[in-house]
Amino acid sequence: MSNSAHDQATFLQGVGAGMRAVEAVIRELAQSNVTVLLLAEAGAGKRTVARYIHESSVRSAEPFCFAACAGVTPQDFSRMSGNGTVFLEEIGDLSSGCQAVLLDLLPQLETNGNGSRRARFIGGSARNLEADVKQGRFREDLYYRISGVCLRLPPLRQRKEDIPCFVNFFLAKYAHDFGRPAPVLSAATQKLFNEYSWPGNIRELEDAAKAIVVLGDESVAMDGLRAMLMKSARSDNGEQVSLKQASRAASRQAEKELILRVLNRTRWNRRRAAQELQISYKALLYKLKQIGYGELGTVI
Secondary structure, X not given: OEEHHHOOOOOOOOOOHHHHHHHHHHHHHHOOOOOEEEEOOOOOOHHHHHHHHHHOOOOOOOOEEEEEHHHOOOOHHHHHOOOOEEEEEOHHHOOHHHHHHHHHHHHHHOOOOOOOOOOEEEEEEOOOHHHHHHOOOOXXXXXXXXXXXXXXXXXXXXXXXXXXXXXXXXHHHHHHHOOOOOOOOOHHHHHHHHHOOOOOHHHHHHHHHHHHHHHOOHHHHHHHHHHHXXXXXXXXXXXXXXXXXXXXXXXXXXXXXXXXXXXXXXXXXXXXXXXXXXXXXXXXXXXXXXXOOOXXXXXX
């Protein structure tokens, strides 16, 4: 189980009517003590919404923790039930033993008869839990127990009016983190961001914005991103290529250009180039092999 202090994310209010309605429900949930189930695609902000519910509640001064359910044991629940709010990340991954313990625990946590403060549980899932119930992978009684208050968060492709706000926020955030000026995106890049379907949702958008800041050159970053998006568009089987992959491709392209620029400046003296790049000579040879220059004779 982890504390949110090591995984901060900011809840950004939407500008569209659909997300405004969701936010109204979120504010109501913050004033209650009921168990909540958040359903959304991967990367759509379930953990961020869970923390926002916690921070808007009377428990805000208490701990907010999250647990990846795939690694939770029945014994872990004894530590979770103290106070504050616990977000169960991908609740469909709970083992059968953990499901039984949670089912027994929930009525105790929601009973206020003795006046004591107990933890509030918020579950999250990107899976079809009803299908898991039918296939015997998830307890039916637990599903109905936790889904009494169920909130579905829209994917980013259904709230594209919020994309500019997210982009500006992430660009400013990473510019601050890396001590760089916040870039102003070109109209072409903004158009690409608005037209892309974002299968990885907000998390994928954040990765793309971070890549632009880290590379320090929008054109270099977007060359890699566009190439990956075009590959995705041409795919016959409809396979989605994430912008996280695209960001990595852009980083590799930027690294290649930097290496070749330094090598040209040092007249292909690889040892001097390695010193300027602040990497080992062996690391430079490995990188040259990766980018297709590994067969050239060594220049010392």
